[in-house]
Amino acid sequence: MNLVREAFLYQNRFNAQTIVFKIEYPVTEAAGFPYLMKDIGLLAKSGIRVVIVPGAAEYIDVVLANHKRSSAFVQGERRTVHDEIPYVEMAAFHAATRFITGLSAAHVDALIGNFVRARGRGVVNGIDMENTGSVDKIFTQALTRILDFGMVPILPCIGWSPTGKPYNVSSNEIAVAVSAALGAIKLVIVTAGGAFTANDFTAPDSVEYSEDGRILHLSPEEAALVLHMNEGGGGAPVATNQILISRKPPATIKERSLEALRLALEVSKAGVERVHIVNGWEEGVILSELFSNFGAGTMVYADEYEAIRGIRTSDIPDMLRLMEPLMQKGILRRRNAEDIQKKKDDFVVFVIDGTVHGCAALHRWGEGQAEIAALVAGPAYSERGIGRRLVRYLIEKAKRAAMRRVFVLTVSTQDWFETLGFSEAAVETLPDAKRKHYDYQRKSKIFALSLAPLRLD
Ligand SMILES: CC(C)(COP(=O)(O)OP(=O)(O)OC[C@H]1O[C@@H](n2cnc3c(N)ncnc32)[C@H](O)[C@@H]1OP(=O)(O)O)[C@@H](O)C(=O)NCCC(=O)NCCS
Structure with missing residues (x-):
């Protein structure tokens, strides 16, 4: 049931948005490729x-x-000479046709087109790169028109000069350019490499893993560190703005995954907020990655993925959805939308990827005391530090407001608050205004924390 709910939430958010898929060639030969295309068709x-x-x-x-024949590579880039370009075109269009076939079976209209204007790479290290090109321009209007019709544009790794000369352009470079030009909300890299697991890749301590040991998400800085730690090179990590996508096909599975990570970084630099790397050999991977909280791949995010912030009126239904089961059990005091709206400035929410997964409030009662209340960490992310981070955030907020003490009334979480440094206190220690409201029937326990005065230097 939760999965269905998650899927609906994400579906609403993605509707009418652009998602670009970069799909590596070996994946088109996988037994599961027709299913992958069906999912993309859906x-x-x-x-x-x-x-x-x-x-x-x-x-x-x-x-x-x-x-x-075989290609020479100059600084990792394929050199396509004049008399080889017909073979490259043949291969590029053959690869693109596989997608037409897959989408036809899913009853989705698709179009292979000349959406890329290219310019020649010229001379690199004294070598004429001939028909090797780079992206000069993406024909955004043409793509938009096709997308408006509900069709799927397919961009082979060929671009043409204004005079119609064909160039071989790296599909990675096209993926970056088209994602940025269309303002895509996501690029999904379907790689023939493996998943980023704790077994196969070293990663910084800050990284969060799924239960089966997969890296869930990476900031650009963490992604740069993962590259550095796994590429075997010594020295300082490369700055995120210096990482270049190589163009030579990677030799090993691990290199493939790292190549995908390099591409992910490049795209996030180009302003695409979410890049997902998924394992193309795994069935159903795209739908699970896009429509469930823990996904099935690894995401590189350029914007703020997790945040605690003040609430907006539009958050209130989500907050009530989190609180409702706890209010029913009597763990939380009953509140309705109006109650929350009245004390709007007291509340904060914990947001993950745009969805509210936790909330809490800090109410001031005078006498230098503030109450932490309505604290919930949603079941989807329970015991992943949301509760702790909300409490710490509110403690900081209380300190900034020159509070000398925070307290909480709880019927079931006394041990948890003790681990955060709170200790049990008597009803008499509550500020007058609060003590008048204390429900002697309910017998909530009071846990309090004294705050050191904030140094304002
Ligand atoms: C209490 C609550 C906020 C904790 O949030 P969370 O994000 O799941 O918890 P965290 O990840 O911050 O902390 C997890 C740790 O607390 C422990 N813990 C969780 N609930 C606990 C409880 N009721 N009593 C004692 N320990 C508890 C976990 O075992 C875990 O321990 P570990 O770090 O040693 O593994 C959450 O369980 C919740 O929403 N509870 C219902 C609402 C509630 O009771 N609110 C407080 C009243 S104001």
Whole structure:
């Protein structure tokens, strides 16, 4: 039931938004590829604007090898010479056609198109890169029109100059450019590499894992550290704005995952707030990643993913949804929307990825005392530090308001408050205004914490 609820919440948020998928070529050969396309088709049909950027590097190598050729790489970048561009085009369009086939089976209209204007890379390290290009411009208007029709545009790794000269452009670079140009809310990288698990990757201590040991999410700084810790290079970590996507197909599964992480960083620098890396060999991975709180992959987020903030009127229904079961059990005092609205400035919410998952209030009662009340950490994230962080936040707020003591009335969480430094206190210690309201039938216990005066230097 919770899963269904989560899915609805996310579905509402994604409706009419653009999500770009960069899908690596080996994934198109996986047995589960038709199911992956069905899932992407479902997203397109449900009103999400879907764009696909197929990777083709491995297939370009196959086609070239079939014609007894192979590419040279200059600084990690494929050099496509004049007489090889027809093979590269063939491979790029073949890779794109696989998506047309998959989406046809899902009854979704799709279109492979010339949405990228390219310019030649010119001469790199004294070597003429010939038909290797980079993105000059994304034809946003054309893409928007196609998306407005509910169709899925597919962008092969080819771009054309204004005079119609074809260039081989890295699909990673296209994924970055198209995500930024369309203001996508997400880029999903469907990688042929493995998941980011605690077993396979070292990560900084701040990183949070799922129960099965997968890294849940990374800030850009953490992502840069993961790259540094797993690439085997010594020295200082590379600044997030210096990481460049390499273009050569990675040799190992681990390298593939790191390559995806590098791409994720590049895209988050370009202003895309969420980049998800999912394992293309795992069935159902896209829907689980997008529509459940703990996902199925690893997310790199550019904006603030978790935050405690003051409440907005629109948060009140979500807060009441969290409080209701506890009010029914008598753990929390009953409050309605009006009660919360009246004391709006006292409340804060804990928001994860735009959804309210916790709340609490700090009510001032005079005599330098404030009460922590209505504290809830939602079941989806229970025992993950939300409760503790809300209490600490309110303690800081109380200190800033020059309070000398905070207290809480509780019937079931005395041990928990003790672990946060609170100790039991008598009813007589409550400020007068509060003591008048104390319910002697309910017999709540009082736990209090003395606050050291805040130094204002
Ligand atoms: C109490 C509550 C806010 C804790 O929030 P949370 O985010 O789940 O908890 P945290 O992650 O901050 O802390 C988890 C730790 O507290 C412990 N804990 C949780 N509830 C506890 C309780 N009722 N009594 C004692 N310990 C408790 C957990 O075992 C865990 O211990 P660990 O860190 O040693 O593993 C949450 O359980 C809740 O919403 N409870 C119902 C509402 C309520 O009682 N509010 C307080 C009245 S104002």
